Amino acid sequence: MNMKAKRINRLSPSILAADFNILGEQIAKVAEAGAEFLHFDVMDGVFVPSISFGMPVLKSIRSKTDLFLDVHLMVTEPIRYIKEFADSGADLITVHYEACKDVKATLKAIHDAGKKAGLSIKPATPVSVIEEFLGDVDLVLIMSVEPGFGGQKFLPDALSRISETRALFEKTGKSPLLEVDGGITLQNVAEVLAAGADTIVAGSAVFRGDIIKQVKDFEKILKKRA
Ligand code: DX5
Numbered sequence: 756m757n758m759k760a761k762r763i764n765r766l767s768p769s770i771l772a773a774d775f776n777i778l779g780e781q782i783a784k785v786a787e788a789g790a791e792f793l794h795f796d797v798m799d800g801v802f803v804p805s806i807s808f809g810m811p812v813l814k815s816i817r818s819k820t821d822l823f824l825d826v827h828l829m830v831t832e833p834i835r836y837i838k839e840f841a842d843s844g845a846d847l848i849t850v851h852y853e854a855c856k857d858v859k860a861t862l863k864a865i866h867d868a869g870k871k872a873g874l875s876i877k878p879a880t881p882v883s884v885i886e887e888f889l890g891d892v893d894l895v896l897i898m899s900v901e902p903g904f905g906g907q908k909f910l911p912d913a914l915s916r917i918s919e920t921r922a923l924f925e926k927t928g929k930s931p932l933l934e935v936d937g938g939i940t941l942q943n944v945a946e947v948l949a950a951g952a953d954t955i956v957a958g959s960a961v962f963r964g965d966i967i968k969q970v971k972d973f974e975k976i977l978k979k980r981a
C-alpha cells in the first residue's frame with residue numbers, strides 16, 4: 756500500500772461485552788449498523804487471569820455471519836491452537852509477542868492455515884520488539900489496557916505507543932493494520948485515530964447500551980478521521 760494512500764478506518768466490536776444469552780441477535784445488530792469486523796477475545800486463565808470462550812463459540816458465530824472474524828488469542832503458546840481456530844472460522848488470528856516461544860513460527864502457522872496474522876504487545880512491552888516481525892504480519896495490535904478484562908480505563912501512554920508504531924511502519928515501508936484494544940469510547944476514539952490507529956476495538960462502548968446507535972456513532976467518527 757502506498758503510504759500516502761488514504762487510510763481506511765474500521766471498527767471491530769468486541770463481543771466480550773455482549774449479552775451471551777442473545778449473542779446472535781447482538782451480532783446481527785452490529786452488522787446491520789455497518790461494522791465489518793467482529794473481535795473475538797480468547798482468554799486461557801494462564802496468559803491472563805480470566806477465561807472467556809473458544810472454538811465452539813467461534814464456529815457457531817461463523818455459521819451465521821459474514822463479518823470478518825478478528826480473533827485475539829490471549830493464550831500461552833498459541834501455536835498449539837492455530838489450526839483449530841482457523842478451522843473454526845477465524846479470518847485473522849492475533850497472538851501475543853509475550854506468549855510465544857517462537858513468534859515467527861507462530862505467525863507462519865497462521866499463514867500456513869490460510870489466515871491473516873496479527874501480533875500484539877501488552878502495555879509494558881517496548882514497541883521496538885515488533886520491528887523484526889513487520890514483514891510477517893497483517894496487523895499489529897497495541898493493547899491500551901492490561902489484557903484480561905473488558906471495561907477497563909484507557910491507558911494514556913498508549914497514544915505515544917500508537918504513534919511510535921505508525922512511525923515504525925513508515926520507517927520500514929510496511930503497512931499492516933494498526934489495531935488498538937481496550938478502554939476505547941466515543942469520547943476518546945478521535946485521539947486514538949489521530950495517534951495513528953486504523954482499526955478500533957470497542958467492547959463496552961458498543962454492547963452496553965444502544966448497539967446500533969453506538970456502532971453508527973463510531974463509524975461517523977472513523978469516516979471523518981479517514
Ligand atoms: C481485553 C480485551 C478487549 C476487551 C475490550 O483484554 O482484549 O478486547 O474486550 O473491552 P472494552 O472496550 O470494554 O475495554
Ligand code: ZN
Nearest residue numbers: 796827936956
Ligand atoms: Zn481483544
